[in-house]
Structures are given as structure tokens and as C-alpha cells.
Amino acid sequence: MPQPRYQRRDELDPLPYGEEWPSLRSAWGRVDIHSLAAFWVQESHLEGHYLEFGVGAGRSAVAAIRANVRLEPRRIHRYFLFDSFQGLPALAGPDADSKQFKPGDFAFSVDEVVAKLERHGVAEDAEIVLVPGYFDQSLPRFDVAQLGGARAAIVHIDVDLHASCAEALAFVTPHLQPGAILIFDDWNCFAASNDRGERRAVREWLERRPQVRLESYAKYGWHGEAFLVDF
Ligand SMILES: C[S@@+](CC[C@H](N)C(=O)[O-])C[C@H]1O[C@@H](n2cnc3c(N)ncnc32)[C@H](O)[C@@H]1O
Numbered sequence: 133m134p135q136p137r138y139q140r141r142d143e144l145d146p147l148p149y150g151e152e153w154p155s156l157r158s159a160w161g162r163v164d165i166h167s168l169a170a171f172w173v174q175e176s177h178l179e180g181h182y183l184e185f186g187v188g189a190g191r192s193a194v195a196a197i198r199a200n201v202r203l204e205p206r207r208i209h210r211y212f213l214f215d216s217f218q219g220l221p222a223l224a225g226p227d228a229d230s231k232q233f234k235p236g237d238f239a240f241s242v243d244e245v246v247a248k249l250e251r252h253g254v255a256e257d258a259e260i261v262l263v264p265g266y267f268d269q270s271l272p273r274f275d276v277a278q279l280g281g282a283r284a285a286i287v288h289i290d291v292d293l294h295a296s297c298a299e300a301l302a303f304v305t306p307h308l309q310p311g312a313i314l315i316f317d318d319w320n321c322f323a324a325s326n327d328r329g330e331r332r333a334v335r336e337w338l339e340r341r342p343q344v345r346l347e348s349y350a351k352y353g354w355h356g357e358a359f360l361v362d363f
Pocket residue numbers: 185186187188189190191192193214215216217218219220221237238239240265266267268290291292293295296
């Protein structure tokens with residue numbers, strides 16, 4: 133068994149490309165999707181931004197930034213992190229009677245998230261833009277000039293709810309490029325029902341856009357799945 137050359141800093145530290153991978157799976161079966169996404173971006177010579185909808189405490193942002201700042205040359209320009217920073221909004225529509233989620237779940241303030249990014253040493257590694265607010269307010273107000281004309285290379289949607297996912301998808305559509313990765317962290321929530329949660333939002337999004345195709349890239353645990361987009 134070869135000794136790893138790279139010492140992981142902690143449990144959120146993805147292994148670099150080219151390193152011996154003991155396993156892509158954690159003990160509970162979760163695959164490190166942020167490294168897999170970074171490898172795709174690198175090998176496909178994509179360039180663009182990382183857009184994350186649903187930041188929570190900042191866990192996935194840390195993993196994504198660490199995985200992508202290792203690429204030589206760097207391919208991700210900026211990391212846009214969209215969240216209310218007050219937790220989930222009121223539940224509505226098909227998710228209104230959820231037993232799994234309630235308003236205010238995952239409430240972490242901007243200060244708490246910034247502290248986590250700093251504690252894990254990624255704040256100075258990357259250009260990070262926090263965009264606070266409930267999506268129905270923050271997305272229409274977002275100044276797209278901040279994208280500098282570049283498109284999204286990786287979109288991470290971890291918002292649990294149908295309405296939130298629909299808002300994120302509508303916003304991100306004009307900023308996608310063929311080959312971009314769309315990661316849906318809650319793909320199998322609501323018992324993988326196609327009529328609720330992120331699955332329903334994606335189904336409706338695709339129904340309205342027949343030119344858009346999604347191809348599965350990786351399933352990474354009981355909950356999440358990543359797709360490649362083409363149009
Ligand atoms: C499960 S947490 C995200 C976890 C995070 N990605 C991680 O890996 O640690 C879901 C997040 O989505 C955010 N969220 C859901 N719907 C939202 C909306 N409509 N507007 C703003 N934020 C929303 C919540 O505030 C919460 O922080």
C-alpha cells in the first residue's frame with residue numbers, strides 16, 4: 133500500500149488530482165463531489181465561476197474552493213455564495229407539508245460563514261462573493277456585471293425546497309455554458325419524488341426548455357447527484 137504524499141488537513145480537505153485515492157467514498161457512502169467536479173472542469177478545459185445556492189454553515193463552499201484552487205492553471209474565477217443567511221424560507225407549494233424541513237432550518241449568519249471560511253484557510257485563497265438575501269429578493273437585484281461576462285462552470289444547488297431550486301435555476305440559466313456541472317445536493321430528498329423538492333424544479337425547468345439536456349455525471353451519496361448540462 134503506497135503511503136499518501138499529501139496529508140489531509142481535516143475531514144473537509146479533498147485530495148488533490150494525481151494523488152493516490154484510498155477511496156472516493158466516506159464511511160457513510162458519500163463521494164467527494166467537489167473534487168469530481170473540479171477534475172471535470174480541469175479535464176474539459178472549462179473556465180468560469182462557481183455559483184452556490186444554499187451555503188448553510190459554509191461546509192460545501194470550503195470543500196469546493198479547496199478542490200478548485202488546486203487546479204493549475206486555475207479555472208474558477210470567482211465563488212458566488214447565495215443564501216438568506218437566515219435559514220430556509222417559509223415552506224410553500226408542493227413542499228408545504230414537509231416533515232423533513234421547516235422555516236429557519238440551517239440559519240447561519242454571514243459572520244459565522246466568513247469565520248468558517250477563514251478558519252479553514254480558504255478566504256484568502258479565492259475571490260469569494262457572498263450574496264445575502266432570500267432568492268426572490270436577492271437574485272433580481274444581483275448585479276450581473278460582477279460575473280465579468282464569464283459563465284458558470286460549476287453550479288451547486290443545495291436549497292432543499294422546490295421553490296428555492298426553481299428560483300436558482302431561473303437565475304442561472306442565461307449564465308450556463310455547455311459542459312457546466314449542475315450539482316443537486318437534495319436530489320433524493322422527499323423520497324426521490326419527482327413531484328417535490330429539487331427534482332420537481334428541475335423537471336419543470338427542463339419541460340420549459342426542450343433544448344437543454346442533463347446527463348448524469350455522479351451520484352454521491354443517498355441524497356445528491358451531479359449532472360452535465362448541454363444545450
Ligand atoms: C442544507 S443548507 C446548505 C448546506 C451547505 N451547502 C453545506 O453543504 O453545508 C440549505 C441552505 O439553503 C438556504 N436557502 C434555501 N432556500 C433559500 C432561499 N429561497 N433563499 C435564500 N436561501 C435559501 C438556507 O438558508 C440554507 O442555508
